[in-house]
Amino acid sequence: MHNRGYIHRDIKPDNIFRTTKGEIKIGDFGFVTDKLLFGFVGGAGTPQYIAPEVLATLKCSFLTDVYSLGATFLHLAHGDIWFSRAGKNAVLKHINFNGETWPVIADEYAFLPHIPVSWRKVIKKMTSGDPAKRYQSMESCVDAISRLPVVADWQCEVKTDSVSWSLVKGGRMWRVQWDGYFTPKESWVAWSEDLDGKRKKTLGKSDHRDKPSKHYKSLQKWFVDRK
Template sequence: MGAVCCRSQPIDFDGEVNLFHFALLRCVGKGAFGKVRVVQHKQTRDLYALKYINKTKCVKMKAVPNVIQERRLLEEVDHPFIVNLRYAFQDDENCFFVLDLMLGGDLRFHLERLGSMPEETVRFYLAQLSSALSFLHEMGIMHRDLKPDNILLDERGNAHLTDFNIAVHFGERKLTGVAGSMAYMAPEILLKRGYTYSIDWWSLGVCGYELVFGRRPFRGRSNSDLTYSISRDPLKWPDDAEKKCSRSGMQVLKGLLERDPSKRFGCKPHGEGFQELRRHPWFKPIDWDTLDTKEQTPPFTPDANKANFDASHELEELLLEDNPLKAKARKANQENMSTEMRQMEEQFTSYDFKKMQRRSYYPHNQHLISTATATSSGLASSRPATPANDLRVENSGLRVEGDMRMDGGGGIMYNSNSIELNGREEITMKEVRVDPIHLEKDYP
């Protein structure tokens, strides 16, 4: 009299990548239709961040084109200071991104705790991020959402750019769609004059200013006030600016925050803008020859004894999740799919960085058009929203027209066909951010 032991099927690591290849560890982030958690590859034992997106919620929020576009853009990208895609796959319920795992927290996390950062630390981050931006622009890609929240540190303190949800290819024709996080938008976006990759260098300047001085250079209580400040107010320095930043450092920040894109640091064509930035006296302490190889010691090392993410995500996963993530075999019958589900099934293709060469889908990813005329999705932030944060009304043929205003809590109300953006219920083109974690032990 003995029970029959049901053994699990052996995992085929030579076959197409799927969720069975990974051990699911800690939940570290939550979005409107997906979560982020740490996973470990069962064969290689390597740790990654797994971002997974619920297909049904994605379709309901009309965000299918953005998810596919992000998947395609990430396949083109591989750089030392970018959170790179390693695997992509889907099952019947979710689409999965497996990304580099960052253990050091994002710069918003550290900025809120430190208040500001030393000039030499910010110089190091700007050097690394400018290298990443130069690479993207050479690939014909603009990020469009550079801000401290989207800059992650590894365990040693190197900075990496993440979140390509609204990144797009650019060409000779300028874009006009309003996209990005408003406080970091370049004036040419807000004034709807048409823009190209120069907007990323402006955002880098806003980030640098905020990291050094603990506040953004342009602010406003309302949408119109913020637009006016970004587009017209003179750049002002805090009273204690010279105690926190050298004159050459302020010169670089001023050059990045130049309203004329043709004169803005980093914006000269054919990579000359990046070379000009490298040659600036402020960057003299940076050894550019060894920067990309990460041989240099970062000036700030994240505390390895503390968790750099909101632990409530994991608690919620344990107590409240009614459909916990687990690996499931795919169903054989896929005939009765909606148009959007079929689009994800066909266009969110599998990727394995160890088996496939990266490729570009451009210009095809410019033409992913939803059946709806307005697209939106959401992000539940683990921290209070910063003023004028996370407005995304965007591209791929998708436009929303309407009036914007900021609410009293620092969010944005976007009135158009009952679409609202506010501090409590963001409805944006954003999905989930890859939050890093601190691992306290080795997992089996």
């Protein structure tokens, strides 16, 4: 699309589709345009996925599509609850724009602990608030995504006060439970068990002597060490 001079202006999860052959396609071309002036066109899009410069200038560019794809990638990697939750280390912050409150990606936020560092770096670069620090073309952006490593197929369930993971590995069920995240009562534990739930073996857990701020880092390290 970009190679043909068109800007989508509304990339978001609802506009990403998978064909019966497993191919990923972008749809909903209601905001698509090629009427650029010096590389820019009038602003459009959905708040959570709009680049900050669109709100500041009311203009879109090829790089705002890169940002929107990054925000979409971030959302899809974390699910609705983590992406939209409020509180400490939240992905979204709220700003006032033209008398209305808009949700936008925060400058600093927490990824789910099992998301690999390489994935985090790509997402952060795609969604940089400075357009000059993003991938400078959709082609280079998609190339970076295609080079990301395949990660373990953890089944992740996010709730408002806990996160749990499960994975069948080596004929056993691996489980991780993270309770009270980002609160003074935060703790986590990982264990494996037979597929029928018997013969449990602890694989790791948070240290109750640590400050709550260290629990997130220790859980992230646990996932890294078990690639």
